[in-house]
Amino acid sequence: MSIESDIPQITALRERVERVFGRRLQVHADFLALVSEIEAAQRQHISESTLERVWGYSTRGYGRVSLRTLDVLAKYAGSDNWTDFCLRLKSEGVVESETFCCDTVRSSDLHIGERLRIGWQPDRVCVVRYLGDNRFIAEKCENSKMREGAIFSCLQFQLGRELVMDDFVNGATAHIAVNKNGTSSRCRYAVGNRHGLTILEPLQE
Numbered sequence: 001m002s003i004e005s006d007i008p009q010i011t012a013l014r015e016r017v018e019r020v021f022g023r024r025l026q027v028h029a030d031f032l033a034l035v036s037e038i039e040a041a042q043r044q045h046i047s048e049s050t051l052e053r054v055w056g057y058s059t060r061g062y063g064r065v066s067l068r069t070l071d072v073l074a075k076y077a078g079s080d081n082w083t084d085f086c087l088r089l090k091s092e093g094v095v096e097s098e099t100f101c102c103d104t105v106r107s108s109d110l111h112i113g114e115r116l117r118i119g120w121q122p123d124r125v126c127v128v129r130y131l132g133d134n135r136f137i138a139e140k141c142e143n144s145k146m147r148e149g150a151i152f153s154c155l156q157f158q159l160g161r162e163l164v165m166d167d168f169v170n171g172a173t174a175h176i177a178v179n180k181n182g183t184s185s186r187c188r189y190a191v192g193n194r195h196g197l198t199i200l201e202p203l204q205e
Helices: 008-021 028-042 048-054 067-076 082-092
Strands: 002-004 064-066 104-106 115-120 124-132 135-142 151-153 156-158 163-169 189-191 199-203
Touching (some): 008 067, 008 082, 028 048, 028 067, 048 067, 067 082
Antiparallel strands (some): 115 124, 115 199, 135 151, 151 163
């Protein structure tokens, strides 16, 4: 049995899973880490490719999700199974608030070279260009700590929602910190923490 992947309950489930996980699932390493956590907690295996399709990270996205996958994710999020998760949502009265009814641009829907104009309070405005593989480069920045040439990864942009940029390298002078054990420290940069993005406009060439 499988369920349509675009229903609001699945949107809510993704957010609940990310709350338990402790961060948004934005890069391949995040999905690998979640696979390990699920296996340790439940002794159930879900491949990272399946999770990436559920989150829209994979370009091979599909329109339905298996009930087994939903059961495992719902249990990770604190419910007994998918049915129990949906019943809890209904009793909490939060399903509608979890649908994120806002303008959204998914990285997987963009073509290389396409540009977006984004902004957040009080007066930050940036133009970013899609590089492929969920990666972007900032071409123009106004009143922002993010500088031209900054590179980051992102799965989607949502108007009115906080934007978290992963693997963030800020312009030509940026560097990736190296820890004492010799491993690199990947940076994240979040904007619109309180009011989300106030501008989200695809730019026509």
